[in-house]
Amino acid sequence: MTAGNHIFSGLKVLDLASYIAGPAATTILADFGADVIKVEPPGAGDVYRYFSAMPPNPTSNVNYAWQLTNRNKRSIAVDLKSADAKEVLQRLVRWADVVVVNFPPRVKAALGCTYEALAPLNDKLIYADITGYGSEGPEADTPGFDVTAYWARSGLMEVTHDAGSPPTLPIPGIGDHATATTLYAAIVTALYVRATTGKGSHVSTSLIANGIWAAAAWVEGGLNGGQFFPQHDRKSPPNALLNPYQTSDGRWILLVAAQRKDWPGFCNAIGKPELLADPRFTDDTRIANAAQLVEILDPMFASQPLAHWKQVLDAGRVIFGVVQVAKEIIDDPQLPANGIVVPLELPGGIETRTVCNPIQVFGSPKVKPTVAPQLGEHGAQILKELGFDEAAIARLNDAGAVARFTEGA
Structure with missing residues (x-):
């Protein structure tokens, strides 16, 4: 009581x-x-x-x-x-x-x-x-x-x-x-x-x-005749900027830079401004070529540890989440x-x-x-x-x- x-x-x-x-x-x-x-x-x-x-x-x-x-x-x-x-x-x-x-x-x-x-x-x-x-x-x-x-x-x-x-x-x-x-x-x-x-x-x-x-955001889509994408495939996702990536120390980052306005800031933050001029990755073509973008981003993220990418993405104001492990969850301040x-x-x-x-x-x-x-x-x-x-x-x-x-x- x-x-x-x-x-x-x-x-x-x-x-x-x-x-x-x-x-x-x-x-x-x-x-x-x-x-x-x-x-x-x-x-x-x-x-x-x-x-x-x-x-x-x-x-x-x-x-x-x-x-x-x-x-x-x-x-x-x-x-x-x-x-x-x-x-x-x-x-x-x-x-x-x-x-x-x-x-x-x-x-x-x-x-x-x-x-x-x-x-x-x-x-x-x-x-x-x-x-x-x-x-x-x-x-x-x-x-x-x-x-x-x-x-x-x-x-x-x-x-x-x-x-x-x-x-x-x-x-x-x-x-x-x-x-x-x-x-x-x-x-x-x-x-x-x-x-x-x-x-x-x-x-x-x-x-x-x-x-x-x-699940209402997608159920509602189905109720209104929406056509669903295939089940998520990390190597060939519907959107390469809404996708998990593994770092060199075996950790995972969930990238959430899926809006059109996020693309220039993301490219500059990761040190790849040349992607902005790549015809495969314009606002109109980036979704169709998502698998090719993953082929570029996978080795890039895998080249550095989590601490590096946290610093880089934070500095560039890129939205992401770290997939926390049990010890980190328990001790999260x-x-x-x-x-x-x-x-x-x-x-x-x-x-x-x-x-x-x-x-x-x-x-x-x-x-x-x-x-x-x-x-x-x-x-x-x-x-x-x-x-x-x-x-x-x-x-x-x-x-x-x-x-x-x-x-x-």
Whole structure:
């Protein structure tokens, strides 16, 4: 539970979701002061608790994925399939301002967690729903994951590798975190509606919708009859000035000098003004002869190390990006300077860092991150807040509807 004077101090959030996208949305709310209660099944809890140990994720003694997506929350272990848990769920819903769910429609119905079942309990409730493939259509009940519904289905996985090479797995959670931010925006929109009307509402998004939104610049082109270029081939790209190049020390630079106005400055910066007079590379011919330009630029970039080209391109005000390696990402000074990574103290006084959500509201600081909860850690406390006495809590524990907390779970 968070305390203090933050944007969402006093906002009560019930997190019934699992994995990443739904819980990450409630993490953003918690970062701004909301009291988030995370409901997990007894026994194993949210399976995301074990995600950090799954290859090919980085190996660490810290359960970093769990900290990232569930910091600043309280946990109660409730068996939503148990008839004895029905009263617990109803009281939690009456307590909450916001409920977040990510079950497929048929599972929501079986657990009594649909909007139609919960909304009558609380007319100010904001019910935020996230799915893999949307709540309608033949695939509404199909489980959706980041890599399937966001990356693969949207086509993003197809266009993020070069022609002739197979698709590769992205970093897990890219689509989940983007979708979480969308769900957060939907919740905040619903809070505004409630502030003006006094009524709750039902908001929703999906992984596939966010994947299509991410790819919208090209999807929109296709919707309007656009003809797509072949899959990107670095040796023969549609535009040689929007292309990666390797330096002599094995690093990669992504050149972004694709506008017509960039060409003279680029040629002068790299010390090849003669290219400006080459008839193959005029504004009207440069695209058709992109492969020939790559044949010139490849050995040139390969002749010097990254440090040289950073100096040259910076001096010439040429837009480029360095493809950073893991160590550089972790130690990038821009991250702490802008609150993108922030300190986190783990049990035992262990100091580490966590990635903060990307939203900044100047003058309204975020909550100092606290350690993510152990499974069911706050169960007894939460039940007491909901009005259950000691005898009722014991009955719920004995029935297995709400698990007793075990240290170290």
